[in-house]
Amino acid sequence: xxxxxxxxxxxxxxxxxxxxxxxxxxxxxxxxxxxxxxxxxxxxxxxxxxxxxxxxxxxxxxxxxxxxxxxxxxxxxxxxxxxxxxxxxxxxxxxxxxx
Numbered sequence: 782x783x784x785x786x787x788x789x790x791x792x793x794x795x796x797x798x799x800x801x802x803x804x805x806x807x808x809x810x811x812x813x814x815x816x817x818x819x820x821x822x823x824x825x826x827x828x829x830x831x832x833x834x835x836x837x838x839x840x841x842x843x844x845x846x847x848x849x850x851x852x853x854x855x856x857x858x859x860x861x862x863x864x865x866x867x868x869x870x871x872x873x874x875x876x877x878x879x880x
Contacts, residue, residue: 783836783837783838783868784818784834784835784836784837784868784869784872785834785835785837785838785841785866785867785868785869786832786833786834786866786867786868786869787831787832787833787834787835787841787864787865787866788830788831788832788833788864788865788866788867789829789830789831789862789864789865790825790828790829790830790831790862790865791828791829791830791831791857791862792827792828792862793827793828794828794829794857795829796824796829798829798855798856798857799822799829801855802848802851802852802855805851805854805855806847806848806851809847809851811844811847811848814844815840815843815844816835816836816837816840816841816843816844817833817834817835817836817840817841817844818833818834818835818836819833819834820832820833821833834869834872838866841864841866845864
């Protein structure tokens with residue numbers, strides 16, 4: 782299995798902007814992105830942190846074709862705020878460990 786972790790750490794992003802991204806994604810038919818297994822997002826100091834688990838980097842990159850223009854639209858500099866994509870090594874879900 783080729784699952785990956787996708788992490789964004791966006792300086793200055795607000796909860797309002799985060800909510801706006803999800804509104805735009807729903808409007809684009811992406812309320813449940815294909816290949817997304819887990820998503821969490823929250824304020825971390827002055828940054829907005831997002832951590833996802835995707836079935837593959839390709840699945841995320843396909844979704845990114847919709848996401849990145851939305852981030853630009855709400856004022857996120859996507860040139861300076863590229864996600865970090867890491868091969869997933871271990872995933873724990875409740876009582877089940879996927880390794």
